[in-house]
Each structure stands twice: as structure tokens, then as C-alpha cells.
Amino acid sequence: MDVLSYLLIPFQQPMLILLTAVGTFAGVYVGAIPGLSATMAVSLLVSFTYGWGTYESLALMLGIFVGTVYGGSRSAILLNIPGAPSAVATGLDGYPMALKGEAGKAMGIATTQSVIGTVLGIIVLAVAAPVVSKFAVNFSSMDYLLLAVMGMMMVGSLNCKSIFRGLLSAAVGLFVGTIGMDSMTAVRRFTFDISYLNSGVSFVVAMIGLFGVSEALIQITSLDIKGVKQKVDKILPSLSTIKKYIPLTLRSSAVGVLVGALPGAGGDIAALLTYDQAKRTVKNPEVPFGEGAVEGLVAPESANNAAIGGAFIPMLTLGIPGDAVTAVLLGALQIHGLQPGPNLMTSSPDLFYVIVSVLLVASVFLVVFGLTGVKLFTKIVEVPKSILMPIIIILSVVGSFALRKSLFDIFWMLGFGVLGYFMKRFDYPVAPCVLGVILCNLLENNYRRGITLKKSIGGLVGSIFTEPVALILFLVIIVMVGTQTNTYKNWKKKREEKRAH
Amino acid sequence: MSYPKKNTDPSPEEKPFRSGEKGFAVFWLLFGGYFFYQSMKLYQKYPGLDSCAAVPLFVTGVIVVCALIILLIDRKKPSESSGKAAGEVFKATLHTMFPLDVLVTVLLILLYCVALNLRLGFYPSTSIFLWVAMTWFMRKNYLAAGRIDQKVLVRTAGKNLIWTALAIIFILIVFTYLFKVVLP
Numbered sequence: 058m059d060v061l062s063y064l065l066i067p068f069q070q071p072m073l074i075l076l077t078a079v080g081t082f083a084g085v086y087v088g089a090i091p092g093l094s095a096t097m098a099v100s101l102l103v104s105f106t107y108g109w110g111t112y113e114s115l116a117l118m119l120g121i122f123v124g125t126v127y128g129g130s131r132s133a134i135l136l137n138i139p140g141a142p143s144a145v146a147t148g149l150d151g152y153p154m155a156l157k158g159e160a161g162k163a164m165g166i167a168t169t170q171s172v173i174g175t176v177l178g179i180i181v182l183a184v185a186a187p188v189v190s191k192f193a194v195n196f197s198s199m200d201y202l203l204l205a206v207m208g209m210m211m212v213g214s215l216n217c218k219s220i221f222r223g224l225l226s227a228a229v230g231l232f233v234g235t236i237g238m239d240s241m242t243a244v245r246r247f248t249f250d251i252s253y254l255n256s257g258v259s260f261v262v263a264m265i266g267l268f269g270v271s272e273a274l275i276q277i278t279s280l281d282i283k284g285v286k287q288k289v290d291k292i293l294p295s296l297s298t299i300k301k302y303i304p305l306t307l308r309s310s311a312v313g314v315l316v317g318a319l320p321g322a323g324g325d326i327a328a329l330l331t332y333d334q335a336k337r338t339v340k341n342p343e344v345p346f347g348e349g350a351v352e353g354l355v356a357p358e359s360a361n362n363a364a365i366g367g368a369f370i371p372m373l374t375l376g377i378p379g380d381a382v383t384a385v386l387l388g389a390l391q392i393h394g395l396q397p398g399p400n401l402m403t404s405s406p407d408l409f410y411v412i413v414s415v416l417l418v419a420s421v422f423l424v425v426f427g428l429t430g431v432k433l434f435t436k437i438v439e440v441p442k443s444i445l446m447p448i449i450i451i452l453s454v455v456g457s458f459a460l461r462k463s464l465f466d467i468f469w470m471l472g473f474g475v476l477g478y479f480m481k482r483f484d485y486p487v488a489p490c491v492l493g494v495i496l497c498n499l500l501e502n503n504y505r506r507g508i509t510l511k512k513s514i515g516g517l518v519g520s521i522f523t524e525p526v527a528l529i530l531f532l533v534i535i536v537m538v539g540t541q542t543n544t545y546k547n548w549k550k551k552r553e554e555k556r557a558h
Numbered sequence: 559m560s561y562p563k564k565n566t567d568p569s570p571e572e573k574p575f576r577s578g579e580k581g582f583a584v585f586w587l588l589f590g591g592y593f594f595y596q597s598m599k600l601y602q603k604y605p606g607l608d609s610c611a612a613v614p615l616f617v618t619g620v621i622v623v624c625a626l627i628i629l630l631i632d633r634k635k636p637s638e639s640s641g642k643a644a645g646e647v648f649k650a651t652l653h654t655m656f657p658l659d660v661l662v663t664v665l666l667i668l669l670y671c672v673a674l675n676l677r678l679g680f681y682p683s684t685s686i687f688l689w690v691a692m693t694w695f696m697r698k699n700y701l702a703a704g705r706i707d708q709k710v711l712v713r714t715a716g717k718n719l720i721w722t723a724l725a726i727i728f729i730l731i732v733f734t735y736l737f738k739v740v741l742p
Contacts (some may be wrong), residue, residue, distance in 0.1 A: 061580045065650070103740070131695055136675065192667040219631065221624045221628050221631070222624075222628060222629045224620065224624050225586055225609075225620070225621055225624035225625060228590075228617045228618075228620040228621045228624065229586075229589075229621060229665065231613070231617040232614060232617045233617055233622065235613060235614045235617070240609040242604070242609075242610050244604060246600065246610060246614060247614070248595060248609075274660055274663060274664075277659045277660055277663055277695070278657050278659065278660060278697055280659060281698075282695065285568065339564045339654050350710065360643065391569070441696075442695075443692055443695030443696045443719070444692055446663075446691075446695070447688050447691035447692055447695075448688065448721075448725045449686065450663075450667070450682055450687075451687065451688060452724060452729075454670075454684075455729055455733055455739070455741065457641065458739070458741065458742060459733060462695060462739070462740060464674055464675060464742055467671070467674065467742070471626075471667055475664065478660070479582065479655065482576065482654065483576060483578065483579040483582040484576075485582070493617075497613075500613075501613045504612075504613065505608045505612070505613075507607045508607050508612075513607070514607060
């Protein structure tokens with residue numbers, strides 16, 4: 058009975074509902090702008106809501122969180138510029154859909170899948186938080202390393218001229234991620250005595266440049282080609298469409314929750330993993346992946362939103378943030394005199410269930426705000442390129458400056474933009490490079506921790522066979538590698554030909 | 559619900575090589591080679607599989623190996639500039655890398671960076687960049703057979719001023735007022 062009364066608290070205070078609505082609305086549009094992130098928005102709100110009550114502050118911040126995770130997909134779909142790292146995978150099929158005039162359909166699918174993913178993540182949070190947090194806490198360095206390797210395996214499933222171009226691009230991204238002061242030993246790597254480089258290259262700067270500015274430069278080479286008229290008569294997907302993809306949604310959301318629950322791994326990694334999984338497991342998609350496959354939207358959008366619920370699990374049950382946003386929220390709760398952790402359920406049980414309830418309310422508002430404004434957003438794509446592209450370049454400049462208030466971030470972002478332009482011009486995929494920058498810390502730090510513990514490569518590899526989770530992840534990687542070989546592809550082709558006859 | 563026809567464009571593997579595409583692999587070889595050398599120096603200073611140089615050494619090695627493989631695989635494949643003289647190949651490469659509009663944009667970006675670095679002010683620099691870029695991209699509206707149609711130029715320039723103003727107002731409201739970002 059107490060649980061029910063805690064869950065109903067937001068419904069007894071209309072102000073909380075209003076603040077959640079405002080937060081979600083703002084989050085959707087903030088998330089769509091590259092350079093503005095959930096972390097930034099929530100951080101600002103911590104000081105803004107300092108004098109407010111705990112529930113009121115939480116309602117606004119949680120609304121922004123849910124909104125921004127979804128919002129990043131809008132610019133990814135319309136402009137091929139992910140508003141957030143978690144939307145990188147969404148653009149791979151969302152943008153091709155927009156190029157065909159199906160931006161409305163793409164955003165409708167992204168909205169519904171985001172809502173379903175959010176709700177599933179919240180259900181796991183409410184029901185299975187202690188179990189999931191136990192699993193997350195037992196993740197060792199080897200497990201994180203294998204997770205990062207799994208993320209890198211996605212390189213092989215991205216459409217490019219050859220696997221070696223994808224590998225080269227990924228290696229460049231990993232290399233960029235090593236620039237700066239080493240987090241373990243404080244040794245400066247490849248900084249050439251430039252003090253700006255001591256803090257490394259921000260992956261958001263690399264992402265904005267490699268996706269945003271490079272895409273603008275590519276579009277500038279075809280200014281005469283008018284923007285495609287978008288079909289926006291049917292945005293909300295039919296119930297049968299949603300039902301058709303339920304198995305994929307459930308699988309992707311499950312991965313999203315688990316990955317979100319891992320401290321240091323968030324919606325971006327979940328989205329990449331599930332996109333890759335969908336590409337490997339979905340047989341005969343109606344449209345090939347990379348050309349506007351609906352499955353290419355369903356998987357990452359449900360996963361990155363399910364990761365929201367997952368991120369709260371270690372934060373609330375153990376006091377360990379699941380991602381950057383929950384780290385800020387942890388600070389916000391401490392400012393309000395609360396201490397998330399193992400004693401939260403006894404000292405402040407209402408807080409846990411209020412968070413669950415507010416997240417559910419935010420997901421309802423996500424349906425409303427996600428599906429409205431789509432027509433307005435799709436008009437953006439119809440603005441002539443000669444006007445739109447310079448504006449995109451400037452928004453990219455402002456977005457990259459907003460991160461650390463550094464002019465050098467702007468210069469680096471523009472440099473990445475020019476590099477990304479050449480890569481696209483010469484058919485080198487850009488997504489693996491961004492992937493490498495995102496995953497570099499996770500991969501390197503856990504590799505080095507693992508080697509330090511096991512003393513040798515042999516010991517590290519051997520630990521795969523002594524740890525159950527590591528063994529499962531390793532077997533998944535073997536399957537992923539095997540399915541990329543020509544032998545497997547030829548065997549699969551022959552099998553399909555036999556079935557056709 | 560009907561779906562669009564399958565894409566009949568050539569797959570990435572089938573697309574012909576652009577001028578300069580093979581040379582881009584040489585760029586990566588040199589890039590990877592240089593940083594592999596830097597990583598080796600770092601590794602000599604901090605040896606060990608768990609050192610700060612281990613992963614950079616490995617990934618730059620991967621860059622070098624991949625670049626070499628790409629050069630080997632692609633060396634005999636035909637490209638747009640196959641059979642042409644070196645001078646023509648160079649021109650074609652420059653044209654592929656820097657079509658006029660891209661060249662102008664990159665130059666404008668460089669000038670914009672200089673203006674920001676010289677602290678000429680974000681709003682003036684940005685406004686000039688936006689207006690000049692938009693007006694340049696729309697030159698086909700007012701420029702025909704080397705002659706400028708002044709009426710169309712004024713109309714185009716005026717519309718671009720409005721778009722510039724709208725963009726600046728958006729940045730002002732969202733970044734400066736809402737998010738309190740102090741712009742350069």
C-alpha cells in the first residue's frame with residue numbers, strides 16, 4: 058500500500074505533472090541541437106532549482122533527461138547530425154529514410170520506440186533493481202573490455218567499400234581517444250606541448266565535426282539538388298507495425314537496460330550494440346540496413362531510452378551513477394540532503410517510487426511532444442541547402458564551444474569536419490571513427506586494468522574461460538566475427554538459394 | 559504499406575574510384591606511420607603491456623597495416639583518372655577534393671576562425687559568415703553569363719539578411735539566455 062501511495066504522489070501534486078511536461082518538452086528540443094546534451098541541461102537545472110523542493114527539482118530534471126535522449130534522434134534523422142552520441146546509430150537508417158521523403162515515418166517510429174523503451178526500462182527499475190544492480194556490480198574489467206570490443210565489432214556491419222576502410226576509420230577514432238593526459242598515469246600523449254590537448258579531444262567535438270560539418274560540406278557539393286518533400290500525413294505508426302517489431306523492441310530494450318545499468322556505459326553504447334545485433338539477426342528486412350530499414354530505428358531507439366531506467370538502477374540502489382546524467386542527479390539529490398545507496402529504500406522509500414512515477418509520466422508526455430512538432434521539424438529539411446548548410450555549420454560551432462567554452466574546441470571540430478568531408482568524399486566510413494572515440498576510454502582503461510591484474514595477455518585471455526559473463530560475451534564476439542567472414546556469407550547465400558528452390 | 563524500390567545505385571564495392579581516392583590511403587599510411595613512430599618512442603619510455611603507450615602503439619599499427627592492405631587491394635582497380643597524365647590527375651584530384659563551393663566554404667571557415675581568434679566578436683563574425691556564405695551559394699540566382707542582375711542580387715541579399723538575423727536570434731535565445739553559454 059505504501060508503494061502505491063508513493064507512486065501516486067506526482068498525481069496528487071499537479072505542479073509535478075506540469076514540471077515533468079515542461080522538462081520533457083524542453084528536453085526534446087534541446088536534445089535535437091548538437092552540442093547541447095542532457096548532462097548540460099540537467100547540470101544547469103541543479104543550480105536553477107537549488108531552492109526548490111526535491112520532488113519539483115527531480116520532476117523537471119527527469120523530464121529533460123527523457124526528452125533529450127529521444128530528441129537527439131530528430132537531427133540524426135533529418136540532417137544526419139546526431140544531437141547526442143546515443144543517436145549515432147539512429148541516423149544510419151533514419152537519415153536514408155528522410156532522403157526518401159519518409160522523415161515523418163522515421164520520427165514516428167523513433168518516438169514510439171523511445172516511449173516503449175523508456176517504459177520497459179522503468180518497469181525493470183521498479184521491479185528488478187536489486188537483481189540488476191548485483192549483476193552490474195559484478196562486471197569485471199574483462200567484461201567491460203569485451204563489451205567495448207563488441208561495440209567495435211559494429212565496424213564490420215557498416216556499409217563501406219571494404220572492411221579495412223572501416224577498421225582504419227575505427228583505429229583512427231581509437232587513436233584520437235588516446236590523445237591527452239593518460240587517466241591512469243597522467244603521462245601526456247601526443248599533445249606536442251599544446252596545453253589544450255592535455256584534456257584530450259572531446260568525443261562530442263569529434264562527433265559534431267565528423268557528422269555535422271562534414272555532412273554540410275558534402276551537401277554543399279550538390280546545392281542544386283533540392284531537399285526532398287517529406288510525407289507527414291502518417292506519423293504515428295499503426296498498431297500492427299508496432300506489434301510486428303515487438304520481439305526486436307523487447308530484445309533491444311533488455312540490452313539497453315543492462316548496458317545502462319553498467320557504470321560508465323550508457324545509451325550510446327546500448328544503441329550501437331543493438332543496431333549491430335539487429336543487423337545480424339533480422340532476416341530479410343523489407344529495406345536493407347543502411348538504406349532506411351525500420352529495424353535500424355527500432356533497435357537503437359528502444360535501447361537508448363531503456364538505458365535511462367537502467368542508469369538509475371546502480372544510482373539508486375548503490376549510489377553509483379550509471380552515466381553522466383545520473384552522476385549529476387546524484388549530486389542534486391545530495392544537495393537536497395538525500396543519499397542514494399543501499400539504505401535509500403529504508404531511509405527514503407518514497408524517493409525511489411516518485412522517480413519511477415515521474416519517469417512514467419515523462420514517457421507519456423514524450424508521446425505527445427514527440428509526435429507533435431514533427432511537421433514543423435520536417436520543414437527544416439525543405440529549407441534550401443544554401444541557407445541551411447551555413448546555419449548548420451554555425452550551430453556546430455556554437456554547440457562545440459558550449460562544451461568547454463574553448464575556441465580550440467571550435468577549431469578541432471572544424472578540423473574534424475574537413476577530415477570527415479574527405480573521408481566521405483573518398484568512401485571511408487565516418488561512423489567507425491566516432492565509435493572509436495566513444496569507446497576508447499572504456500576499451501583502454503579496462504584492458505590495462507585487466508592486464509595489471511592478470512599480469513599477461515595469456516592470463517587476461519585465460520580469464521575469459523573462468524568468468525561466466527566474460528565467456529558468454531566472448532562467444533557472442535566469436536559469432537559476430539564469424540558472420541563477417543566471406544566463408545559464412547557464401548554459405549548463407551547458398552542456403553538461401555537452396556531454400557528459394 | 560508500400561515500401562520504396564530497392565536502391566539500384568551501385569554498392570560501395572562497385573563504385574568507381576574517384577580521383578585522389580587511392581592517394582588518400584597514402585595519407586593514412588603516412589599519418590599512421592608517423593604516430594606509430596611517436597608511439598614507439600613513448601613505449602620505449604614507458605614499456606609494458608599495461609603502459610600508456612600500449613594501446614596507441616597497437617591502434618597506430620592497425621592504421622598502418624590497414625592502409626597498406628588498402629593500397630595493395632586497390633592499386634590495380636580502375637579509377638576516374640586511369641590513363642591520364644600526372645598533371646591532369648592532380649587537377650582532377652584537386653577538383654574532387656575542393657569543388658569551388660567547398661573551397662569557398664573552407665576559406666570562409668578559416669577566415670571565421672581567424673576572426674574569432676582575434677576576438678572580433680562572435681555575433682559580428684557569425685553574421686558576416688552566414689550572410690556571405692548564403693549569398694555566395696545563391697549566386698546562380700543573380701549571376702548569369704558573367705553579368706550581375708542587380709535587382710535579384712538586392713532581393714537575394716535582403717532575404718539572406720533575414721535568415722541571418724533569424725539564426726542569430728535563435729542562438730541568442732537558446733544559448734545565451736537559456737543556457738547561459740558565454741559565446742566567444
